[in-house]
Amino acid sequence: MKIIVCLKQVPDTEANIKIDTNGKSISEAGIKFIINPYSEYAIEEAIRLKEAGKAESITAVSWGPERVSEALKTALAMGVDDVLLLKTDSYSVDSFATAGILAAKLKTMEYDLILMGKETIDDGSMQIGPMLSELLNIPCVTVVTKLDVDGEHVTVKREVEGGSEIIETSTPCIITCQKGLNEPRYPSIRGVMMAKKKQVTTEQVSFEGENLSINKLSYPAARSEGKVVGEGADAVAELVRLLREEAKVL
Amino acid sequence: MLNLFGQIVLLLCILASTGFFFLEVRKRYRLVKTGLKDEKRWDKPVKRLGFVVARVATQLCSIKDRPVVGVMHAFVFWGFVFFTVATINHVGGAFGKGFSLWGKGLFNDLWFLGVDIIAVFCIIGTIYLAVRRYFVKPIAITKPMPISRSPQSAIVLSLIFGLMLTYLLNQGAEIILIGESFAKWMPFTRATVPLMAGMSAGSLHILNSFFWWSHILMVLAFLVFIPHSKHFHLLAGPINIFLRSHDPIGTLKKVDFEKVEEFGVTNVNQFQWKNIIDFFSCVDCGRCQDVCPAFQSDKALSPKVIMMSLRKHILHESDNLLSGNAPAEPVMDKWITADEIWACTTCGACMEACPVSNEHIPTILELRRAQMMMENKFPQELNPAFKGLETNSNPWNMGSSTRADWTEGFEVPIMAEKQEVDYLWYVGCAGSFDDRGKEISKAFAKILNKAGVSYAILGEEEGCCGDPARRVGNEYLFQMNAEQNIETFKQYKFKKIVTCCPHGYHILKNEYNEFGGQYEVVHHSQLLAELISSGKIELTQNGNGIITFHDSCYLGRYNQIFDEPRSILRAATKQEIVEMPRAKTKSFCCGAGGGRMFMEETEGKRINHIRVEEAQKTGAATVGTACPFCMSMFDDGIKEKGIEDKLKVQDIAQIIANAMS
Numbered sequence: 001m002k003i004i005v006c007l008k009q010v011p012d013t014e015a016n017i018k019i020d021t022n023g024k025s026i027s028e029a030g031i032k033f034i035i036n037p038y039s040e041y042a043i044e045e046a047i048r049l050k051e052a053g054k055a056e057s058i059t060a061v062s063w064g065p066e067r068v069s070e071a072l073k074t075a076l077a078m079g080v081d082d083v084l085l086l087k088t089d090s091y092s093v094d095s096f097a098t099a100g101i102l103a104a105k106l107k108t109m110e111y112d113l114i115l116m117g118k119e120t121i122d123d124g125s126m127q128i129g130p131m132l133s134e135l136l137n138i139p140c141v142t143v144v145t146k147l148d149v150d151g152e153h154v155t156v157k158r159e160v161e162g163g164s165e166i167i168e169t170s171t172p173c174i175i176t177c178q179k180g181l182n183e184p185r186y187p188s189i190r191g192v193m194m195a196k197k198k199q200v201t202t203e204q205v206s207f208e209g210e211n212l213s214i215n216k217l218s219y220p221a222a223r224s225e226g227k228v229v230g231e232g233a234d235a236v237a238e239l240v241r242l243l244r245e246e247a248k249v250l
Numbered sequence: 251m252l253n254l255f256g257q258i259v260l261l262l263c264i265l266a267s268t269g270f271f272f273l274e275v276r277k278r279y280r281l282v283k284t285g286l287k288d289e290k291r292w293d294k295p296v297k298r299l300g301f302v303v304a305r306v307a308t309q310l311c312s313i314k315d316r317p318v319v320g321v322m323h324a325f326v327f328w329g330f331v332f333f334t335v336a337t338i339n340h341v342g343g344a345f346g347k348g349f350s351l352w353g354k355g356l357f358n359d360l361w362f363l364g365v366d367i368i369a370v371f372c373i374i375g376t377i378y379l380a381v382r383r384y385f386v387k388p389i390a391i392t393k394p395m396p397i398s399r400s401p402q403s404a405i406v407l408s409l410i411f412g413l414m415l416t417y418l419l420n421q422g423a424e425i426i427l428i429g430e431s432f433a434k435w436m437p438f439t440r441a442t443v444p445l446m447a448g449m450s451a452g453s454l455h456i457l458n459s460f461f462w463w464s465h466i467l468m469v470l471a472f473l474v475f476i477p478h479s480k481h482f483h484l485l486a487g488p489i490n491i492f493l494r495s496h497d498p499i500g501t502l503k504k505v506d507f508e509k510v511e512e513f514g515v516t517n518v519n520q521f522q523w524k525n526i527i528d529f530f531s532c533v534d535c536g537r538c539q540d541v542c543p544a545f546q547s548d549k550a551l552s553p554k555v556i557m558m559s560l561r562k563h564i565l566h567e568s569d570n571l572l573s574g575n576a577p578a579e580p581v582m583d584k585w586i587t588a589d590e591i592w593a594c595t596t597c598g599a600c601m602e603a604c605p606v607s608n609e610h611i612p613t614i615l616e617l618r619r620a621q622m623m624m625e626n627k628f629p630q631e632l633n634p635a636f637k638g639l640e641t642n643s644n645p646w647n648m649g650s651s652t653r654a655d656w657t658e659g660f661e662v663p664i665m666a667e668k669q670e671v672d673y674l675w676y677v678g679c680a681g682s683f684d685d686r687g688k689e690i691s692k693a694f695a696k697i698l699n700k701a702g703v704s705y706a707i708l709g710e711e712e713g714c715c716g717d718p719a720r721r722v723g724n725e726y727l728f729q730m731n732a733e734q735n736i737e738t739f740k741q742y743k744f745k746k747i748v749t750c751c752p753h754g755y756h757i758l759k760n761e762y763n764e765f766g767g768q769y770e771v772v773h774h775s776q777l778l779a780e781l782i783s784s785g786k787i788e789l790t791q792n793g794n795g796i797i798t799f800h801d802s803c804y805l806g807r808y809n810q811i812f813d814e815p816r817s818i819l820r821a822a823t824k825q826e827i828v829e830m831p832r833a834k835t836k837s838f839c840c841g842a843g844g845g846r847m848f849m850e851e852t853e854g855k856r857i858n859h860i861r862v863e864e865a866q867k868t869g870a871a872t873v874g875t876a877c878p879f880c881m882s883m884f885d886d887g888i889k890e891k892g893i894e895d896k897l898k899v900q901d902i903a904q905i906i907a908n909a910m911s
């Protein structure tokens with residue numbers, strides 16, 4: 001079985017995000033980038049399938065600028081076999097454009113299983129998996145917390161509001177991964193050293209353009225400071241009043 | 251004198267025994283030679299030799315941590331030295347009647363007096379040591395099982411006791427046979443005479459040669475036995491002391507990622523040759539174990555067991571190693587377990603205590619390096635710390651852009667604006683991100699501002715010093731951290747680096763130089779002491795009550811800074827410090843070092859609780875610390891024990907800042 005992992009590089013969760021002077025994107029200066037945490041579940045799951053003897057090869061694919069090589073190197077260090085970076089002259093937040101670029105490439109590749117994060121922590125559209133499955137005309141199961149592969153037979157558990165459901169499908173298919181699926185490994189230093197020597201294959205692809213673009217970015221309203229109502233039992237009445245009248249949550 | 255037959259038998263025995271002795275020594279020598287190279291062991295030979303004499307001849311090696319046992323051991327040691335020479339006389343006597351190396355004369359007489367006295371002291375020593383080992387049974391030498399169970403000591407003690415006894419009895423018989431003139435200088439030997447009084451000359455002769463032969467045969471048996479046992483330390487110990495590292499305790503060596511592809515020690519043939527001499531030198535005395543915070547808090551680790559297990563392991567693999575083959579089994583799991591190596595706080599107490607200068611920390615760290623970098627096996631709690639170090643250059647994974655947020659509301663100059671200062675203050679991760687650490691930083695900033703010191707911090711440009719990564723064996727990540735900092739330091743002009751964290755202090759001062767970073771580094775205790783003595787800061791208040799001081803391992807044992815923090819505390823409190831029983835070189839770790847700060851402590855007692863109890867027993871109201879990690883361990887310990895009203899912990903900078911206002 002051949003696995004393809006689609007991953008994205010995103011700003012670190014702790015990064016101090018600043019809007020660029022153009023008002024439409026974030027400034028990348030001084031920002032640390034990491035692999036999207038949900039993509040990490042996908043990578044880990046792929047490696048575990050390979051370690052269990054169920055997969056023969058794992059290729060990680062990403063669309064993005066040169067800096068994304070770092071993320072792909074980390075994927076190599078964790079244990080994927082090959083990586084591919086798709087580059088274009090400009091980039092977009094349009095999920096359909098992303099899915100299109102990935103689909104165009106994936107159609108030329110061999111795969112049985114496509115794993116990816118359920119969403120990215122930067123744009124968070126949760127759309128790429130389903131869109132890609134449309135374009136490739138294969139099934140997709142999203143928000144997966146457990147994955148069993150037995151030959152062509154795939155059984156997954158996915159999260160739904162207030163519970164979970166078990167779904168069966170067959171390869172080829174797309175699985176989007178949710179927290180809880182596994183605990184991603186810290187790449188071994190041996191892996192890091194090996195990855196350092198490996199080449200990240202890059203490919204210039206064509207980008208048809210976007211149907212969707214960002215008009216304006218703005219910061220969230222500053223959170224007002226917490227309020228200490230009082231101490232002990234006496235404060236309860238006041239707290240309830242405030243919750244009811246000011247916060248309007250009761 | 252023996253007859254020809256006796257002489258031949260004796261010669262054959264000597265030949266056989268020395269033959270066996272040298273065969274085994276040669277085997278061990280060849281095993282040592284299979285180790286990897288290690289250059290810094292032969293520099294300053296005179297100094298090294300001087301140290302060996304100072305330690306071994308005086309027996310300070312053994313006396314310094316255990317005075318009574320040490321003196322008893324000294325008796326046995328000197329017995330051994332005298333009897334090595336006496337044996338030459340003894341054997342010489344077989345070939346020429348009355349042979350002595352010293353001929354006849356006063357010196358010879360004095361020599362016999364010396365041997366006579368030493369023999370008795372040696373007997374006292376062996377009896378004491380035997381009683382201790384088999385009746386008192388201290389944990390140090392009887393636990394943990396099964397590795398501490400061995401007949402070796404019994405064999406050696408009986409041999410030594412037998413040697414002395416047969417010597418005295420043999421000489422006693424001679425006195426009767428030769429006459430009083432012989433006994434002049436042998437008061438103790440003379441005491442054996444009554445035991446044999448009234449025997450016929452014939453039986454005396456038989457008895458005499460029985461004692462004579464027993465003595466020499468025991469000597470020869472001893473010779474065969476030594477290299478096979480822990481008593482090989484007779485030879486390996488002094489050599490090991492000679493070869494000891496001149497770097498501060500626990501200093502680690504660089505892994506050259508460009509050159510090597512295997513990191514750390516997976517197989518026993520990856521140790522350096524000096525490590526192997528360590529294994530052969532260990533005497534199983536348990537001094538290291540007695541002071542080890544891990545062992546004392548019931549963790550799986552005993553530094554003694556590390557040494558002894560590795561000796562067993564390497565001997566077990568000797569056929570493979572000597573024929574140039576790879577060892578049949580890796581070190582980890584069967585010979586040493588993960589729980590052992592991860593329990594180490596790298597406090598250095600073991601190295602400080604070891605009479606034969608064994609270097610436990612580098613050995614444990616090489617094992618950690620291999621587990622970490624080759625096997626990817628390490629306590630999972632370290633995962634977030636590594637991620638944090640990688641992306642935000644701090645083990646708490648707080649945004650690197652918030653590193654200088656603690657300065658809000660303070661005047662703290664930034665290097666990027668200043669460009670040139672006297673002191674570059676390396677704040678470190680704890681001082682920047684940990685709530686209690688930040689309080690230390692604020693107090694220190696306040697003092698520096700008041701004293702008008704020219705200083706600046708790096709702010710967002712600062713990164714982790716790399717200590718947490720390096721001490722858990724993640725050398726790769728450490729080097730990333732170190733190289734980044736060295737690059738940053740290059741941009742600015744400063745005379746010295748000052749830091750409040752002993753871990754940063756040690757690593758910047760002693761371990762960055764292998765990466766091209768050479769700095770004059772001072773710890774804030776040193777700068778504070780200087781500011782006080784030069785009158786730049788005035789201490790007016792005193793609200794701390796009685797104070798005790800906890801030596802941080804990396805400041806004290808690692809870098810020998812004991813007096814400055816104490817002088818500061820004396821100046822601030824205008825009174826003497828009450829010392830804990832374990833202070834200065836013998837200080838007991840808080841439990842945070844060696845990356846333990848970022849691992850869970852589930853087994854046994856909590857190390858910080860043990861230390862908090864010790865501090866509390868001094869009756870002090872405050873325990874002064876000089877390390878942000880010690881400070882949090884104490885703070886946690888005090889809270890967990892619910893004794894906040896009895897004991898509080900403060901950094902020396904906070905105590906000074908309080909005393910200033």
Ligand code: SF4
Pocket residue numbers: 538541542543544545551552553593594595596597598599600601610611
């Ligand atoms: S360094 Fe400290 S914790 Fe580690 S083995 Fe030695 S005494 Fe024990």
Ligand code: SF4
Pocket residue numbers: 531532533534535536537538539553554557603604605606607608
């Ligand atoms: S390592 Fe040193 S201190 Fe520990 S048991 Fe061996 S000789 Fe004694």
